[in-house]
Amino acid sequence: MNINRRTFLKAGLGAAFGACMPSIFTSSGFAGSEKKVREFHFSASAAKVNLGIDPEFVAWTYNGQVPGPEIRVREGEIIRVVLKNYLPEGTTIHWHGIPVQNAMDGVPGITQAAVKPGDTFVYEFEAKPAGSFIYHSHAKYQLDQGLYGPLVIEPSNSGESYDREYTLMLEDWVMKDGGGVAQTQRRSSMGHGMMGGMMRPRMDFGPEDGPLLEPVYDGYAVNGMGYPAIRPLEVKKGDKVRLRLLNSSSSTIYYLRLAGHSLTITHLDSNPIQPVETDVLRIGMGERYDVKFTADNPGNWFLAASEEGFGESGLRVPVRYLGVIQKEAQMPTFDRSLRFATYEDFRALHPAKEDPAAEERIFSQTLSGGMHSPFWTINGQVYPDADPLIVRNGERVKLSYSNHSMMPHPMHLHGHFFKVVNPALPRELWISKDTLIVDHMQRIEIEFIADNPGKWFHHCHNLYHMEAGMANVVVCQG
Ligand code: C2O
Ligand code: CU
Numbered sequence: 001m002n003i004n005r006r007t008f009l010k011a012g013l014g015a016a017f018g019a020c021m022p023s024i025f026t027s028s029g030f031a032g033s034e035k036k037v038r039e040f041h042f043s044a045s046a047a048k049v050n051l052g053i054d055p056e057f058v059a060w061t062y063n064g065q066v067p068g069p070e071i072r073v074r075e076g077e078i079i080r081v082v083l084k085n086y087l088p089e090g091t092t093i094h095w096h097g098i099p100v101q102n103a104m105d106g107v108p109g110i111t112q113a114a115v116k117p118g119d120t121f122v123y124e125f126e127a128k129p130a131g132s133f134i135y136h137s138h139a140k141y142q143l144d145q146g147l148y149g150p151l152v153i154e155p156s157n158s159g160e161s162y163d164r165e166y167t168l169m170l171e172d173w174v175m176k177d178g179g180g181v182a183q184t185q186r187r188s189s190m191g192h193g194m195m196g197g198m199m200r201p202r203m204d205f206g207p208e209d210g211p212l213l214e215p216v217y218d219g220y221a222v223n224g225m226g227y228p229a230i231r232p233l234e235v236k237k238g239d240k241v242r243l244r245l246l247n248s249s250s251s252t253i254y255y256l257r258l259a260g261h262s263l264t265i266t267h268l269d270s271n272p273i274q275p276v277e278t279d280v281l282r283i284g285m286g287e288r289y290d291v292k293f294t295a296d297n298p299g300n301w302f303l304a305a306s307e308e309g310f311g312e313s314g315l316r317v318p319v320r321y322l323g324v325i326q327k328e329a330q331m332p333t334f335d336r337s338l339r340f341a342t343y344e345d346f347r348a349l350h351p352a353k354e355d356p357a358a359e360e361r362i363f364s365q366t367l368s369g370g371m372h373s374p375f376w377t378i379n380g381q382v383y384p385d386a387d388p389l390i391v392r393n394g395e396r397v398k399l400s401y402s403n404h405s406m407m408p409h410p411m412h413l414h415g416h417f418f419k420v421v422n423p424a425l426p427r428e429l430w431i432s433k434d435t436l437i438v439d440h441m442q443r444i445e446i447e448f449i450a451d452n453p454g455k456w457f458h459h460c461h462n463l464y465h466m467e468a469g470m471a472n473v474v475v476c477q478g
Contacts, residue, residue: 036074036078037077037124038077038079038080038127041081041084042063042069042081044062044085044087044137044147045061045064046059046087047059049146049224051173051175051224052225053229054175055175060142060145060146061146062147066224067149067224067248068147070150070152071149071151072151073152073154074155074156075127075128075153079095079127083120083122083123084120085116085117085120085121090108090113091137091142092112092121092137093106093137095125095135095151096133097133097134098127098133098153099415099452100125101125101454102453102454102456104123105456110455111454127153129153130154131270131288131290132152132245132246133288134149134150134151134169134246134248134286134288136148136149136248140467143463150169150246152167152244160292162242162292163235163238163240164239164240165244166233166242166244167223167243167244168223168245168246168317169223169246170246170247170248170249170283171220171221171249172219172220172250172251172252173217173218173226174216175219211374211375211468212464214250217249217313218309219313220305220313220315221314222315222317226313227316230314232317232329233303233318233319235319237295239294239295240294241294241295242266242290242291243291244290245283245289245290245291247283247284247285247288250462252285252310253282253283253285253408254282254283255280255281255334255340256303256305256306259329259331260297260301260332261293261295261319262279262339263281263291264292264293265290266292268289269417271348271433272348272350276346278339278345279340280339282342284408284437285461286410286412286435295321298324299326300321300326300327300328301318301330302330303317304316304331304332306332311331343436343437344422344424346431348429348431351429352419352430352432358395360395360396361391361397363400364379364402365402366402367404367460367470369405370405376405376409376465376466376470377469377470378470378472381472382468386471386472387472388455388472389475390475391477392476393476393477394450394451395450396447396449397447397448397450398421403440404441405440407465408437408440409438410436410437410438411436411438411459411461412434413434414457414458415454415456417432417433417434418434419446420433420444421444433446435461450474450476451476452476453477454478456473456474457471458471458473459471459472
């Protein structure tokens with residue numbers, strides 16, 4: 001049987017969808033001012049999905065599609081999303097990267113109760129700041145089941161203009177059933193790693209029973225389509241092209257390259273930086289990179305992931321020049337001579353003015369796990385049995401990471417952007433992000449002003465690490 005691991009999702013299939021996301025314009029007195037409200041209707045439900053690479057399977061979706069519909073609004077508008085839950089379990093939506101008010105942050109058990117099957121919940125928040133974001137479910141393993149989508153906030157001023165713009169969501173999937181890939185081995189919650197040894201179908205997962213082993217991904221897609229089914233991005237010679245790269249994968253970090261072109265990175269996690277030209281960029285789960293390139297090399301090229309297996313499995317998009325007759329697109333090559341931009345290469349575009357005198361509170365965050373344990377931990381603790389980081393509103397907070405595990409961890413903080421400490425640079429040039437890959441044996445610090453009262457989840461954006469304990473809560477006391 002050749003099924004997808006997501007085929008366990010049967011209930012809810014065929015449930016009536018709500019109205020399919022017409023965006024209606026109304027006016028509201030949100031925050032005491034007249035702002036334009038952009039309303040979207042999302043039905044979370046099971047639906048058949050076809051990535052264009054066999055087989056077809058059932059995923060969990062917003063409005064029957066994977067990824068969910070693109071939300072595209074202007075900075076300062078009010079986003080209102082009416083979520084109706086047709087799934088057989090509770091769900092939420094988290095607005096990854098947007099510093100919303102705590103009650104709108106969409107983390108079950110922390111900022112709201114999960115929206116029960118059959119129930120409706122209305123999210124409403126100001127679209128701010130401009131940039132590229134991801135929305136996704138924050139309940140259990142639902143992100144991996146298809147519940148995510150792109151969110152683009154256009155700047156209120158006109159911003160830089162482009163001839164073409166594409167939003168590309170990078171996705172990892174399990175396509176084969178061979179060797180138990182479509183099933184997942186549950187790690188023993190008794191603390192003895194993979195000793196349990198029982199293969200179980202995904203349908204009976206649940207955090208109560210201990211975390212799940214990460215599945216082996218063998219299918220990659222961009223905007224819900226794998227190669228060769230995916231439609232090429234079309235460009236014209238001379239075009240200035242912008243790509244918004246969003247990594248909504250559950251556990252894959254990509255190294256990307258566009259054959260025949262260099263890419264200029266302009267934004268990290270929505271924050272503008274001094275442009276950096278590169279051949280290869282690395283994008284972790286939850287990260288967003290805005291890049292631009294000039295279409296100055298007519299032909300038929302692939303934007304593709306470099307690591308072995310990824311490109312072959314579908315993480316590639318043809319970039320085709322209009323009017324060029326050339327059937328076969330060319331794959332990028334990867335070697336050591338290429339420029340490969342890293343965090344140290346980036347500098348903030350608009351040097352931030354902050355009060356350096358604000359008191360500083362420091363937390364060390366040691367990341368470990370994975371080796372002889374089913375758990376992934378911060379300071380040896382397994383969420384929810386993890387000490388909260390308690391801070392006062394207005395305080396300067398520093399998190400000092402050191403990664404003692406064998407894996408890289410894209411650490412994500414809700415409700416705030418943070419500065420990445422770079423001792424080689426003046427503080428004004430430190431970049432702002434909301435997700436940062438902390439590599440094996442790396443020590444790195446982030447700093448932020450706790451200015452958004454509430455309880456903010458802080459965790460590794462590898463879904464399987466998060467669900468296996470690598471998380472805690474920053475409590476900002478108002
Ligand atoms: Cu993408 Cu806790 O989030
Ligand atoms: Cu991790």
